[in-house]
Amino acid sequence: LPSRRIRGGDGIALTRASSIVFRAPQENFTIEDFEQERILGVGSFSKVVRVKKKDTGDVYALKVMDKDFITKQDKVQHVKRERIVLDQLNHPGIVQLLFTFQDANSLYMALESCEGGELFDQIARKGHFSEDEARFYMAEIIDAMEYLHGLGLIHQDIKPENLLLTADGHIKIADFGCVKLTESSQIMLPPPAANPHETSSLIEGTAAYVPPEALNTSPATIGNDFWALGCTLYQMLAGTSPFKDSSDWLTFERIRTRKVVFPGYFSDEAIDLIDKLLDTDPGRRLGAGPGGYPALKMHPFFKGIAWNKLRDVSAPTPK
Numbered sequence: 609l610p611s612r613r614i615r616g617g618d619g620i621a622l623t624r625a626s627s628i629v630f631r632a633p634q635e636n637f638t639i640e641d642f643e644q645e646r647i648l649g650v651g652s653f654s655k656v657v658r659v660k661k662k663d664t665g666d667v668y669a670l671k672v673m674d675k676d677f678i679t680k681q682d683k684v685q686h687v688k689r690e691r692i693v694l695d696q697l698n699h700p701g702i703v704q705l706l707f708t709f710q711d712a713n714s715l716y717m718a719l720e721s722c723e724g725g726e727l728f729d730q731i732a733r734k735g736h737f738s739e740d741e742a743r744f745y746m747a748e749i750i751d752a753m754e755y756l757h758g759l760g761l762i763h764q765d766i767k768p769e770n771l772l773l774t775a776d777g778h779i780k781i782a783d784f785g786c787v788k789l790t791e792s793s794q795i796m797l798p799p800p801a802a803n804p805h806e807t808s809s810l811i812e813g814t815a816a817y818v819p820p821e822a823l824n825t826s827p828a829t830i831g832n833d834f835w836a837l838g839c840t841l842y843q844m845l846a847g848t849s850p851f852k853d854s855s856d857w858l859t860f861e862r863i864r865t866r867k868v869v870f871p872g873y874f875s876d877e878a879i880d881l882i883d884k885l886l887d888t889d890p891g892r893r894l895g896a897g898p899g900g901y902p903a904l905k906m907h908p909f910f911k912g913i914a915w916n917k918l919r920d921v922s923a924p925t926p927k
């Protein structure tokens with residue numbers, strides 16, 4: 609790791625844990641050092657802007673978070689957790705954090721810019737994907753998830769909005785604000801905050817993608833991500849997520865009863881894979897169950913995928 613010790617900051621600096629040596633440094637930059645080009649996306653606690661550094665011309669996706677807002681929303685730990693976790697990740701399928709800086713009002717995280725935008729927008733533009741397109745994206749998502757789970761990290765918010773595309777159409781997983789560590793995790797995080805208001809909310813993630821056991825407040829497992837992956841595959845092929853309804857309550861009802869309607873054009877392999885990823889028993893869910901990742905990768909839907917050469921394959925043409 610490039611060694612660079614981080615200065616402690618004022619207020620809610622992202623890097624107050626003075627003993628942590630970060631790979632992505634906290635720089636002394638100001639927002640004036642960057643040309644702000646356009647908004648790439650807006651999240652619950654941030655906006656993400658495409659910026660160009662004036663002196664180098666380098667382009668970044670700058671995640672801008674208002675300190676007052678995240679303090680009032682009791683999300684300081686959420687933001688710090690994302691920063692600290694992202695710093696420890698290094699995989700072609702994960703958005704890379706390059707550096708951070710701050711000023712009196714805002715925290716800034718400079719991420720590599722995923723110029724292809726959200727997978728969600730590609731689904732919306734195309735209506736739905738062909739099975740070949742979905743197979744390509746699924747394989748790259750699974751490859752990145754295997755890396756995360758191998759480190760003992762549960763993402764907890766896998767969905768097409770958080771799956772970004774590079775300029776050449778390959779997948780990068782983003783948004784690590786909801787991550788949870790498994791007991792055997794190799795990721796280092798400072799102990800949880802002593803802020804009684806900032807416990808994790810009852811259900812982490814996004815309503816339409818949470819598994820049924822999460823509705824019974826069972827602790828999250830890697831099974832959460834495989835369920836969300838099943839919802840994502842369905843959405844790629846159908847154009848809409850399988851359980852989304854007009855309110856969270858109705859969505860949860862559909863998840864509880866696991867009512868999934870498969871359009872007639874889905875192949876038997878796709879139906880079988882989704883069915884197995886949406887197993888209501890997280891212990892049997894494909895990927896999380898006893899066969900683990902090998903069983904998932906051997907599913908007939910993935911016939912022909914060269915798992916060790918994923919990034920050498922040309923990506924589907926974007927719309």
Ligand code: ATP
Pocket residue numbers: 648649650651652653654655656669671703719720721722723725726769770772782783784785
């Ligand atoms: P959430 O409400 O999901 O917690 P958040 O505040 O954590 O959101 P992100 O999900 O990280 O924010 O980012 C919001 C949006 O900004 C993304 O959905 C995406 O459209 C865009 N975005 C984020 N990171 C990048 C990136 N590296 N390159 C391009 N666009 C990005």
